[in-house]
Each structure stands twice: as C-alpha cells, then as structure tokens.
Amino acid sequence: LRCSCRRGGGSIQPGGSTRLSCVASGFSLSLESNAMAWYLQAPGKEREGVACISGINGAQYYRDSVKGRFTISKDNVKNTVYLQMDSVKPDDTAVYYCATGSSCGSVPGTLYVTNYWGKGTQVTVSS
Numbered sequence: 099l100r101c102s103c104r105r106g107g108g109s110i111q112p113g114g115s116t117r118l119s120c121v122a123s124g125f126s127l128s129l130e131s132n133a134m135a136w137y138l139q140a141p142g143k144e145r146e147g148v149a150c151i152s153g154i155n156g157a158q159y160y161r162d163s164v165k166g167r168f169t170i171s172k173d174n175v176k177n178t179v180y181l182q183m184d185s186v187k188p189d190d191t192a193v194y195y196c197a198t199g200s201s202c203g204s205v206p207g208t209l210y211v212t213n214y215w216g217k218g219t220q221v222t223v224s225s
Contacts, residue, residue, distance in 0.1 A: 109222040110186050118181040120196030120216050128174040130154045133202050135209045136170060136181045138192035139218070145195065147208030149181060152201065161207040163189070186223045193218035 110116050118136065125132055135150040149170035150159045158170050169182040179196060196216040199209030 109224055110183075111225050112187055112223055114186055114223075115182070115184045116186070116221065117183065118194055118196075118219060118221070120179045120181075122177045122179070122198065125198065126174070127153070127172050127177050127179065131200055133199055133209055134170075134172060134179040135197050135199070135202065135207065135212075136179075137195045137197055137208075138190075138221075139195070140189075140192040147203070147205060148194070149207050150202035150209060151179065154201075157202070159202050159206040164207075183221070186221075188223045191221060191223045193220050195219075 127134060130153045132153040133150060136148045137145050138148050139145040146161070148161055148164055149168055151170045151172055160168060167183070167185045170179065172179040181194070183190065195218045197209060197212045198214050199212045201210045202208070203210040
C-alpha cells in the first residue's frame with residue numbers, strides 16, 4: 099500500500115502555480131472508507147494538514163492559509179489525488195506528503211487517523 103507523490107516542475111516563483119499528484123496503489127480511492135489528504139512539513143516544524151477530501155461525499159477541507167489558493171481533488175479512475183497550488187507564497191515552501199485515512203479530521207485539512215503516508219516531495223517557492 100503506498101502513495102507516490104509527483105510534482106510538476108522545479109522551483110516555483112511567488113505567485114506561480116504547480117500541481118502535486120499522488121497515485122495510490124493497493125487501495126481504491128472510490129471507496130467511501132478512504133479519505134485523502136495533503137500535509138506539509140516546513141524545515142524545523144511539525145507536519146501539518148493542508149487539505150483533505152472526504153471519501154464519502156468528496157467534501158473538501160482546507161487550512162486557513164491555503165483557502166482560495168489550493169484545491170484538492172481526486173480521480174477515482176486513475177486512483178490519483180491532486181493538490182493544485184496557485185498563487186504560491188514563500189511560506190508554502192515545505193515537503194508535501196499525501197496520506198490516507200478513514201475520514202477527514204475535525205481540524206480542517208487533516209485526517210482523523212492517518213493510515214498510510216506517501217513519500218514526500220519538496221516544493222520550493224523562491225524568486
């Protein structure tokens with residue numbers, strides 16, 4: 099069971115865009131029991147939830163700092179979850195991880211319980 103994170107492009111300039119993708123294997127994103135989320139971990143800081151998409155109804159939940167800029171989505175046919183990152187800021191610089199769990203948590207952007215983590219991918223926002 100794994101999530102493979104892929105990021106499009108190299109370093110991003112402030113105000114730019116990129117899309118992260120995470121291909122799930124060994125489980126199906128179409129199942130209601132599988133919520134998916136993206137987390138970030140900035141240097142020297144703890145891992146924090148960014149966005150979560152419910153497996154039940156596709157509802158999306160975001161941390162305040164990315165609302166209106168980031169969009170989480172999933173393609174059940176490709177078994178892939180995406181994080182579209184627009185209007186990026188230097189503070190978005192971090193390692194990003196996809197993760198799966200049974201449901202989205204009470205804290206926006208998190209999972210209630212994380213069952214599996216994908217490998218992280220570095221996103222650097224710099225001019």
